[in-house]
Amino acid sequence: MTDSWAAFGADLHIEPVGAGVRSGLINALREAVRTGRLAPGTRLPSSRTLAVDLGVARNTVADAYAELVAEGWLTAKQGSGTRVAQRAAPRRPAARTARSRQVRRRPAYNLMPGSPDLSAFPRAEWLKASRRALTAAPNEAFGYGDAQGRIELRTVLADYLARVRGVDADPERIVICSGFVHGLMLMGKVLRKRRVKEAAVESYGLDIHWNLLSEAGLRTPCLPVDGLGARTGELGGMRGVGAVLMTPAHQFPTGTPLHPDRRAAAVDWARSASGLILEDDYDGEFRYDRQPVGALQGLDPERVVYLGTSSKSLAPGLRLAWMVLPEGLVGEVCEAKGGFDWMSGTLDQLTLAQFMESGAYDRHVRAMRLRYRRRRDQLVEALAERAPDIRVSGIAAGLHAVLELPEGTERSVVQAAAWQGLAIEGLSRFRHREAAAGRDGLVIGYGSPPESAWAGSLDALCRVLP
Template sequence: MTDSWASSSAFGADLHLELHGPGLRQGLMDALREAVRTGRLAPGTRLPSSRSFAADLGIARNTVADAYAELVAEGWLTARQGSGTRVAQRSAPREPAAGTVGARPPRGRPTYSLMPGSPDLASFPRTEWLKAARRALSAAPHEAFGYGDPRGRVELRTVLADYLARARGVYAAPERIVICSGFVHGLMLTGKVLRQRRVRDVAVESYGLDVHWNLLADAGLRTSALPFDELGTDTAPLGRGELRGVGAVLMTPAHQFPIGVPLHPDRRAAAVDWARTTGGVILEDDYDGEFRYDRQPVGALQGLEPEHVVYLGTASKSLAPGLRLAWMVLPQAMVGEVLEAKGGVDWVSSALDQLTLAEFIASGAYDRHVRRMRLRYRRRRDELVQQLAEHAPGIRVSGIAAGLHAVLELPPGTEQSALRAAAWQGLGVEPVSRFRHEDAPADRDALVVGYATPPDSAWDGALEALCRALGE
């Protein structure tokens, strides 16, 4: 016979078992073995008591007790006084030896990650975040647990409007803000709207992230690289019409990624003039605007022309990318179009996480955390510069007035050898060529080093390994 049984005992795991065979006892034993063998019942899982399990299954208690006893004798289960009946610990299947048929070569994992683009995740403010979450949950209205406004929670949009105006010089009325699930989600929505507006070409910086360029391509948009020099991205070709058909430009004006220079004031003005004159749209990626060290804060470009700039900010660098919380500040004319592209309800960002972030900002905890991390990252940056000056004096460090990474400029033709030396020392780093647009000339050799990424416990080891690699 074949029967499907469900157990919902309060004293053990909920089980769904299909019993096969001529008898209940044998069928129960076979089903439990199969559940353990396939991993549906993990080692250490506590099973229901024989009394409650029998009641749930509608069979005699002795049938369950006998099945348990037999499986204990076979080694599938364990039974101890006061601990109940549990799934026994089992050895994991052995991996095939190296060189055997079907064996995969081991994939090396760096001992230290100095990959750019990530904060120190070990420094996430767990205690303060938990306090904010409790306060937010206690104060949350009942409707917060329903299907949300596609713009995002009004509580978060309101505090973000105040914070962005104060800290980044952004004109950000709550009605212009749309919450999204990370920068990538915001760029996807913007790309869709641009395509609907019949934009076909988007200018981008010579250095950036291919995932962003690919997203634009997926939206049916072509990308063209703007020239780049010591003053940052050259926006003059926009005004001169050298990039025909370009209807938008994607930029990191406050801290160019990954080269690390701010956009020169004359070039900021040229980009804004182009947008005003042509009706073009500037997509401003303000990914780490809070972190600056040796310079005055560079305000957001959006404050110069709110009706032609889509400002995209995120908590990924200031807090953690795992929160999946970002925001768009939109020109008034684009709000409805972006909401239509997003959908009728907010199905991508948790309302409780949004309320928690709103409380975290409103309480001042966000500002305190950013100030604390700014000091920590600056200390690491200074240690990086000092140690490289001592152990690898031929390496010039640039792009360090702000942000979470540094550019280590190398002699021409040595990028790949430096990358191999870093790998030999167990370091995960990126070559600058990894971020070069296909239209841009190969004008430099460098490594891009994320000094924010390692936890404090690994920072000294990572720095020593880097100095050994580049000192060679």
Template sequence: MTDSRATFDAAFGADLHVELRGSGLRSGLMDALREAVRTGRLVPGTRLPSSRSLAADLGIARNTVADAYAELVAEGWLTAQQGAGTRVARRAAPRKPAAGVARARPTRGGPAYSLLAGSPDLASFPRAEWLKAARRALTAAPHEAFGYGDPRGRVELRTALADYLARARGVYADPERIVICSGFVHGLMLMGKVLRGRRVREVAVESYGLDVHWNLLTEAGLRIPPLPFDELGSRTGELGSLRGVGAVLMTPAHQFPMGVPLHPDRRAAAVDWARGSGGLILEDDYDGEFRYDRQPVGALQGLDPERVVYLGTASKSLAPGLRLGWMVLPADLVRAVLEAKGPVDWVSSALDQLTLAEFITSGAYDRHVRGMRLRYRRRRDQLVAALAERAPDIRVSGIAAGLHAVLELPPGTEHSVIQAAAWQGLALEGASRFRHKDAVAGRDAVVVGYATPPDSGWAGALDALCRSLCGADKVSPSGD
């Protein structure tokens, strides 16, 4: 007979596309099912449709399907039990790779420990409280929440964020000027489009930062000259001398990765430049909730909400996997950002937004941040104490806030420390990794993300770090 194709959708089975080939219906069906199991399209334990349902979907006699099932059970491909239906047998049938696809080669294991900056302790995500908030949010969700959604994001979350950011970060945040995005990178992508639309050609950046952010700007067609940097932060007084710059990207509360807050005079200078030139400040407030030995440094946005684009996320306070961020925009930018984003909210789950709104308004977010602040402070104190005992010549800076510290090293030793860490099974990055290619070379240092390891790995990571600092001089230039 000629080939026939069918897709079956039964109440008691799985959707499956099958091809019946050959001269006989029964043998064609058996071959198709064997092939589906052999290639892994039907995994062990999958319940198949009843013989009546499959026969109706394929347009063949029920007895034909029943006979095919019975023979495949006898061969061991399927199992059949009263009340449990017909299922794919739990057998060790190997899956054959598709033609032309090479098998993956086994890879060497990664580092045993990680002190890379930029991640919170993922093991501390508040699962139970988040689940409670999700249940309450789902119960109360209006029917329209399951539609495509407002491109600004759910009004419940924008309202909760407006209250929280004003209270905790000193941000002037009207819900109508907040746009929800999937994280800082998404927000920066949107701003890249908007800036190009405003005929901006250059965005100044800090001498130290993340190349992934710089690359997004250059991919948008923007040049990224670096601002000089010293112990007081970026030298914003020099913005005026950078002709053609229409915006500046900054981390003023806690410079990433060098860890210093922007000096008050330089905060004022940045705002003065923006007012006088018509430029914009893109403020990355990536870890503003976490401070330890100083008064909170409020968001720069509070000094001039019409000249600062405030970008925040739940990535450090909760987890980056939530993919939830927010932009607080000057009034004249809201329309342009929404046009860049598109007509519907296609990037952030409405239910996740509603859950975060409930998490904030219920007080669970504040409780979680306070608890994590204590946890990370203990980590920081343990890091400082271990270094004082085992590597007393190492100067530690950038520790009054945030989730990472900067360890200053003797000149010319940064590379050897990174090599020594690799031999200790420790993932670690040097400050030079974050330096702009056009920036003046700075001091040798490593950036230690002390929030990253789970509790079970913290002691081992700290020990590996200290051994790396003490054993760097034993690593040869060749790494042998």
């Protein structure tokens, strides 16, 4: 049998260092073992193979191996080849050890907002859809494809969004992107190219979204939020604002749906100011107490950019989201997308299309809606029994609730939760840097825990409340 890399040993990336080929090779191999890049027990290429790879004489490699065997770095046995010796793991530098001590322990319970129950991902149905998608995929689907995304997914999405969210959608005005953040990055680039200087944001929200717009060169003045949602009537007085980022169906994190009068005011502003509304419909499918509030986009498809995602309905790890755009923006967004990421993964797009077309997506959303509603009800009942002074709001929809705390207690409650191994987030964490000081509270993500950890998470929460 030919002694080659295909049959024996590992393919190495070794560059001799120092004076002399032999000593340089010894130094490189010794360093690779010392740092752990070559793990104990790793079989090395034969001296002939490594000599060919490095372009050196075979005797040079054989002598280097022999030297390292003598030093104890390698072992050589008849029929077993040359291997890295079974030595203790390399000791890590003291500085790294010190840093590792600063890493927090993984919390025992997680009630952070922003994630669904990942343990409920429909693996079996997704696998079926993936097989169907792979079988039916045309050869051209494995190329670079269309920057808008696969037409199969855009077609299914257009029907679904019209049926479930009241979106005025057409496949030719939909662009698939790799998550909401990717879509917002694209819009930031497009707005800046259009010479927009400011994009208003709600006074409560996610700083990662505000920062993305800032990094695109836009100022992000904040629009106050109260019990009726964002005060959109104030947009007219915000000179220089050419766009506004909003969560109309279920304001994040306060949970307030935008009042009908304020929805109309937002659209009126966009029309009169030639502005754009960026609608973040992050959890619009999860409404429990009445029919879902339709998307704002339906009021004026040429003034609203609708952004939806599978992150809450399925899993954020899929990195699949969609934008329904005014007709005149499609080309600009596709051009911007070419600079960031030409397209999202084809097979995942085709799988989601199959998953939705088969009805599995609807069934999954309905099942999760029942699960989350049950958790919400259990949260409300537990608080009524064990913390009756705590007011709960924002619970008509979504995967989180806001718990109002006595003034001045938010920080101490979050710290107490951390000591108890419970991950929670304070309401102030989501307040815009320019917003006025607000009430103390907690934003409790009841969608996050797996089913097995839900009861324990709820009990841990009640223990730390004042």
